[in-house]
Amino acid sequence: MPQIVGMPMSFLDWIDTYRVFHGKKSKQDTANATVPSGETTPRQETGGPDPTFAEKAEVDNSKIRLLRPRIFAMALIVSIGGLIFGYDTGQISGFLAMDDFLTRFGNEPGPAFSNVRSGTIVGLLSIGTLIGAIGSAPIADIFGRRVCIVTWCLVFCVGVIIQISTEQHWYQLAIGRWVAGLGVGGLSVLTPMYQSETAPRQVRGALVSCYQLFITFGIWLAYMINFGSHTMAGSSQWKLPMGIGFIFPAIMATGICFLRESPRWDYRHGKIDAARTTIAKSYGVSESHYEVQREMREIKEKFDAENAGGGKHRWYEAFTGPRMAYRTCLGVALQALQQLTGANFFFYYGTTVFAGIGLSDSFVTSIILGTINFAMTFPGLYVVEHFGRRRALIAGALWMFMCFMIFASIGHFLLEEGRQTKTAGTVMIIFTAIFIAGYAMTWGPIVWAVIGEMFPTRYRATCMGISSASNWIWNFLISFFTPFITSAIDYRYGYVFAACCFTGALVVYFFLCESSGRSLEEIDTMYIMHVPPTKSTKWIAPEGEELVTADRLFLEPGARNIRKEEAAGMETAFEREEVPMANDRVGVSDVSGSWVPEASGGRGG
């Protein structure tokens, strides 16, 4: 990534320099020991730097402070990708209930929309996002994360311009949403990818979860703005909220120019010094700090392993690599199930659903739901770390199952049959609120978190792209078919979502390994070694070098065969081995060779 013209030093770099000159950093922070890249790195698990290494190279072992402007800037600026996504999701449900919007674009008496037209207008965004998500990973690998983020922001703006410049043509609106969707989809992969590649590992989970937090904030903001504008005269009702949509990509595209390129991308493109500097700045330490050395070594090892395996690793290895078919299918299933929980039934059609229940101002109801969604995502950031992914997802799914069963039963048996309309409506809204709280604390953020954790680095971009595409496909299917389905089976539609929530609990119980508190390498090992998901929480990982990870395996192209690195070094001959078909006994693999651990405690059983 070339330096931005006229900006040799970013604003944040400047702050760091200022802090050093003004004595705001410890002596150790600014220690200047020179350590060649890729040299032995002290292991963090041992609680500090390797003594020999420290003696030799004066490794900086100063305390890392994570609550610094750079981290906040990264959380705020990059998460705007989520805000753009949420804002677009939230605003459309309000538009569909605005008089002026209905008069101009509606095609049924009322004025109203036919199911096909409303489904197309709502759903085309998701088709765009699907294409954007799939296309973004390879493009980001070629041009870099920052350039792509700026480009997807521009694409989104073009989409908004197409929409805002029509006053009569509904298809122009739909096409504009499709183009804007390309941008949203691209950012939906780029945002978590940039964050997870650049953030210090201690705050990586929280930073990636900020993505979902900003999605919910975007939905809430759109509801508030719709509420303020829906009584305005003429097209300002919907053009104002639509126009406000320009502000976020503008901030994001400008802000990202002040951040540095992802160190992983820099390293892969030969900018090793830049990568080291970025990591040091992310951690807020000197380049000789043991964390920086450790990360540089890990990046190097993985990069060397990829190249030593005999060439480029193709996208289909996301299915043929070690335990990759299982993981990719699981990622696809989890993202599909995240949509099939039915949350977007409320976020896309909430205003319409509650108008149907007979609420005088359905915009207010939407604001309440949007507020619950946003507010409850904060405890969600706690839940994900403290209760573990599996427990939270299973409990959340059962919770949402219960809510939808009640929502559907009351809606169908009381509301549709004209009995107790007022009470029935109130109870349905309460259960919708309880449902959204459950979703916001569990499936909303946690699915993005587990998707970012369960794939080895080598395949992460591809697998995240494929999984996110599944999220968008189901997002589209639900948004497009909801009007048809509700007109055919009314509130019994809720039973379909209830069944999917229950399936979600089963899928997590039987297939997802617990990743909370584990390093990415340990998670990878659990899958490769077939640790039974039900026992994964208590599984004890083999130590250090013993840890089998897909990234350490020297895979041949196609990833069907594995070569093992000889102890002497990378350049020596490779020994050919079978793909490890580890058995179910934890810590034991049937692959011969010293790199496979013996049963280590074997608690997983």
Ligand SMILES: OC[C@H]1O[C@](O)(CO)[C@@H](O)[C@@H]1O
């Ligand atoms: O918070 C609700 C929102 O979260 C998502 O599921 C993404 O994680 C969106 O599809 C939905 O609109």
